[in-house]
Amino acid sequence: xxxxxxxxxxxxxLANANLAICIQAKHSYNSKVAYxxxxxxxxxxxxxxxxxxxxxxxxxxxxxxxxxYGAPSMLLALLFGISLNFLSRDARCGPGIALSARTLLLLxxxxxxxxxxxxxxxxxGWPIVAMVVLxxxxxxxxxxxxxxxxxxRYRFAFLSAGAVAICGASAALAxxxxxxxxxxxxxxLVFTVVGVTILSTIAMIVYPILSQALxxxxxxxxxYLGATIHDVAQVVGAGFSISEEAGETAxxxxxxxxxxxxxxxxxxxxxxxxxxxxxxxxxxxxxIPGFVLAFILLATLNSAATLxxxxxxxAVDGSGWLLLTxxxxxxxxxxxxxxxxxxxxxxxxxVAETLFLAAMVALALTQLPIIPT
Numbered sequence: 404x405x406x407x408x409x410x411x412x413x414x415x416x417l418a419n420a421n422l423a424i425c426i427q428a429k430h431s432y433n434s435k436v437a438y439x440x441x442x443x444x445x446x447x448x449x450x451x452x453x454x455x456x457x458x459x460x461x462x463x464x465x466x467x468x469x470x471x472y473g474a475p476s477m478l479l480a481l482l483f484g485i486s487l488n489f490l491s492r493d494a495r496c497g498p499g500i501a502l503s504a505r506t507l508l509l510l511x512x513x514x515x516x517x518x519x520x521x522x523x524x525x526x527x528g529w530p531i532v533a534m535v536v537l538x539x540x541x542x543x544x545x546x547x548x549x550x551x552x553x554x555x556r557y558r559f560a561f562l563s564a565g566a567v568a569i570c571g572a573s574a575a576l577a578x579x580x581x582x583x584x585x586x587x588x589x590x591x592l593v594f595t596v597v598g599v600t601i602l603s604t605i606a607m608i609v610y611p612i613l614s615q616a617l618x619x620x621x622x623x624x625x626x627y628l629g630a631t632i633h634d635v636a637q638v639v640g641a642g643f644s645i646s647e648e649a650g651e652t653a654x655x656x657x658x659x660x661x662x663x664x665x666x667x668x669x670x671x672x673x674x675x676x677x678x679x680x681x682x683x684x685x686x687x688x689x690x691i692p693g694f695v696l697a698f699i700l701l702a703t704l705n706s707a708a709t710l711x712x713x714x715x716x717x718a719v720d721g722s723g724w725l726l727l728t729x730x731x732x733x734x735x736x737x738x739x740x741x742x743x744x745x746x747x748x749x750x751x752x753x754v755a756e757t758l759f760l761a762a763m764v765a766l767a768l769t770q771l772p773i774i775p776t
Contacts, residue, residue, distance in 0.1 A: 454499020
């Protein structure tokens with residue numbers, strides 16, 4: 404059966420018109436979706452920005468005061484944040500402060516991986532590497548074993564001992580990120596950061612004198628300082644107060660302790676996953692947290708390839724700023740009255756862990772033939 408030509412032309416015209424309408428409708432729908440997505444992101448940024456800016460301003464102020472007067476910037480950021488803790492209860496600032504205390508923290512820890520280079524193992528020597536590595540589980544084991552005597556369970560014991568054993572405030576922030584949360588989690592974290600920062604500052608003054616009293620040469624003194632002082636900044640200050648050689652050795656040994664952050668967090672994550680139950684959403688803690696995986700990948704990249712020095716400098720500085728902003732946000736979320744409830748026994752446990760590490764490293768350096776020649 405044949406249709407007249409004008410019918411065929413009419414049908415073709417209608418089909419093309421229908422297609423054009425469909426294309427226009429789809430384009431309109433996509434435009435609406437894109438606009439809604441943009442509007443959603445814009446609304447989220449507006450929600451988060453005030454709190455993030457508050458934390459950043461505190462970080463900037465802390466850095467300025469630290470450079471002017473020599474006080475630890477981490478401690479200053481924490482104290483400034485605590486003094487403004489009422490802002491975390493403000494509806495405009497709360498979401499951004501929470502983001503800074505969590506997401507910026509994890510990004511900062513991940514970027515720490517770019518400080519690590521596997522070549523430093525050969526520079527230090529395997530005996531020293533073995534000593535430094537073994538001191539980490541020894542200190543954590545000591546903290547876990549003695550915590551009951553001080554009235555604490557595994558959370559504060561692992562948090563405090565891990566901070567003492569690895570890299571002070573940065574380690575405390577990373578470990579706190581994987582521990583199960585309760586109503587005292589932020590208080591324990593703040594107390595630990597304050598405690599290890601104060602103890603690091605004291606050690607920066609006392610340990611160089613102790614090194615001389617023990618008869619250490621500059622290299623051995625650098626090893627001792629790098630293996631015992633908690634925070635990187637105080638290690639650098641103590642080492643270079645003796646000599647340039649001691650400062651370089653101390654920094655190298657300290658970075659080896661920083662490298663232990665990834666295996667410690669992974670082992671702890673695996674253990675916590677095995678003993679924890681699912682949360683109400685049905686999820687469980689990951690075997691390897693994403694920020695630890697990023698830490699390992701960045702350390703491997705820095706070891707396998709020669710990265711541009713400006714890029715490394717930006718990444719290292721960026722890590723420091725992210726961690727400083729995160730600790731300011733942690734302070735903003737903390738009530739001073741709650742910190743005091745942690746008590747004197749918590750301080751005593753931190754001091755005991757610090758003295759244990761200092762004594763064990765001194766014994767190893769004086770009694771074992773591990774000093775590089």
